[in-house]
Amino acid sequence: MSITEKLQAIAENEQKVFEAGKKSQYDEFWDSLQNYGKRTAYPYGFHSWDDGAFFPKYDIKPTGWAASTFSETTIINFKQRLIDCGVTLDISKATSIGGLFANAKTNTALPVINTTSATDLSTLFSGNNALVEIEKLVLKSDGSQTFNNTFNHCYELVYLTIEGVIGKTGFSLLYSTKLSKESITSVINALSTTTSGLTVTLSLTAVNKAFETSVGANNGSTSAEWTNLIATKTNWTISLV
Amino acid sequence: MKQRIVLHAEEGKVLTNGEIYGKQIFLAETETADAFYEITEEEYNKVLEEQESK
Numbered sequence: 001m002s003i004t005e006k007l008q009a010i011a012e013n014e015q016k017v018f019e020a021g022k023k024s025q026y027d028e029f030w031d032s033l034q035n036y037g038k039r040t041a042y043p044y045g046f047h048s049w050d051d052g053a054f055f056p057k058y059d060i061k062p063t064g065w066a067a068s069t070f071s072e073t074t075i076i077n078f079k080q081r082l083i084d085c086g087v088t089l090d091i092s093k094a095t096s097i098g099g100l101f102a103n104a105k106t107n108t109a110l111p112v113i114n115t116t117s118a119t120d121l122s123t124l125f126s127g128n129n130a131l132v133e134i135e136k137l138v139l140k141s142d143g144s145q146t147f148n149n150t151f152n153h154c155y156e157l158v159y160l161t162i163e164g165v166i167g168k169t170g171f172s173l174l175y176s177t178k179l180s181k182e183s184i185t186s187v188i189n190a191l192s193t194t195t196s197g198l199t200v201t202l203s204l205t206a207v208n209k210a211f212e213t214s215v216g217a218n219n220g221s222t223s224a225e226w227t228n229l230i231a232t233k234t235n236w237t238i239s240l241v
Numbered sequence: 242m243k244q245r246i247v248l249h250a251e252e253g254k255v256l257t258n259g260e261i262y263g264k265q266i267f268l269a270e271t272e273t274a275d276a277f278y279e280i281t282e283e284e285y286n287k288v289l290e291e292q293e294s295k
Contacts, residue, residue, distance in 0.1 A: 149293055196271055199261050221265055234245060234270045239263030241255065241285075 030057035040093075041065065048072040051106070054081060059088045066094035071102040079109035079135065092138075093117050103127035108156075114138040115145065116164070122148035133159040143167020143192040151176060159183055167192030172201040174241045179203065181210035184229075191233045204240035246274050255285040262288065 001009070033039070037058035043065045046054060051074050062069060075081060078101075082089060091097060092114035101110070102123045112135050115121055121139075125131060126149050134157070139145055143165035150172070151157065157176040160183040173179060173187065184207060191200060204221060211220025211229075220226050221240055230238050248266040250256040256263055258276040262285055268274065280288075 152293060196269065198269075201263065204264050230245075230267055237261055237269040237272055238267040239261055240265040240267075241263050 026055070027057070030055075034058045034060075042069045043067050043096075044071070045069045046073055049075070051075045051081075056082070056085050056087050059090060061090045061093065063093040063095075065096045066091055066100060067096050068099040068102060069097075070104055071099050073101075073104045074106045075104065076106055077109050078104070078107045079111045079133070082111060090114065091118075095119075097121065097124060099123045099126065101125050101128060104131075105129045107131055109133040110135065112136045112138065116140050119144065120146050120148075121150050122146065123152070124150050125154055126150065126152040128154050128157075130156055132156050134161070135159075136161045136163055139164025139166065139190065141165055143195065145169075147171050157183075160186060162186045162190040164190060165192050166190050166200070167195045167198075170199045170201065173206075174201045174203055177203040177205040179206040179210065184210050188229050188233060188238075191236050193233065193235065196235050199237040199239050201239045201241060207240055245270065246272070248274055248277055250279055253282055254279040255282055256280075257285070257288075 034057060040061060040063040042060065042062040044067070045062070047068055047070070054073065054075050070078070089111060091100070095117050097115060097118045098120055099122075101107070103126065105127060107128060108130050109132060115124075116138055125134070131154050137160065139162060141164050144167065146169045147166070148169070152175060154173070154176050156178060157173070158178050158180050160179065171187070179202070184202060187200065187202070207226060208218040208220040211223045211226040212218055213223050246268040248256050248263075248268065250264045256266055256277050257280055258278075266277070
C-alpha cells in the first residue's frame with residue numbers, strides 16, 4: 001500500500017475510529033459507575049445529573065437506601081431514556097426511597113415504579129412540575145405505606161395508574177388539575193376499604209373536568225358517575241380543592 | 242347505607258376543621274360537619290406553605 005493509499009484509508013476510517021473511541025470511553029465510564037451492572041447502592045447516585053449525561057449501560061436496581069437517587073435531575077423523558085438505552089429501573093428491593101425523584105422539574109414520564117419494599121413514600125415525586133405520566137405506581141397490598149407531600153406541585157400529571165392499597169395515611173393530588181378520569185378512578189379504587197379517619201385530596205378542577213356530563217360542563221363533582229365511584233369508599237373523606 | 246354529607250365552601254373560601262381542607266368535601270360516613278368552618282384562600286395557601294416546609 002502506498003503512503004497515499006494509507007492516508008486515504010485512515011481518512012475513510014477516521015469516523016469509525018472516533019466512534020470506537022467514544023464507545024470505549026462510554027463503556028469505561030459506565031462499567032465503573034455501575035460496577036458492571038452489579039451496583040445496588042445509589043443514594044443521590046444521579047442527583048442533579050443533566051439530560052445530556054444520563055445514558056445508563058446497565059439496569060438500575062438499587063436495594064436498601066435509594067433516597068434522592070434522581071433528585072434535581074434535568075432529564076427530559078426518563079421513561080424513554082431508559083427504553084433508548086435498553087435498560088430498566090427496578091426499585092422493588094429499595095427500602096428507603098424518600099425524595100427519589102424530588103424536584104426533577106423537567107421530567108415528563110416515568111416507567112413502572114415498584115415501591116413494595118419501602119414504607120415511606122414521602123416527597124417521592126415532589127416538585128415534578130413537568131411530569132405527565134407515571135406508567136404505574138405499585139404499592140404494597142397491605143396499605144401500610146405513608147404518603148407526605150408525595151405528589152406536591154405535580155401540576156402536569158395526567159396519567160397515573162396505581163396498583164396496591166392506600167390505607168395508612170391520607171393521600172393528596174391537590175396540585176394535579178389535569179388528572180384524567182382513569183387516573184382519578186385508579187386512585188379511588190386503590191383506597192383501603194377497611195381504614196377510617198383518612199382523607200384523599202384531589203383537585204376540584206380535575207374532577208369537574210374528568211367527570212363532566214358533557215363537554216365543557218365542568219360539573220363532574222356533581223355527576224352520577226363521580227357519586228357512584230366514591231360511594232364505593234364511604235370510609236374515606238374525599239376533599240376537592 | 243348512610244348518606245354522605247357533602248360540604249360546599251362559598252366562592253373564594255375553603256372549608257376546614259383544622260385538619261381537612263377543601264372547597265367541596267364529601268365526608269366519610271363516620272364524620273360530621275359540626276367542626277367545619279371557612280377560611281380564605283389566602284389563609285389556606287399559607288397553611289399549605291407551612292405544611293410543605295415541614
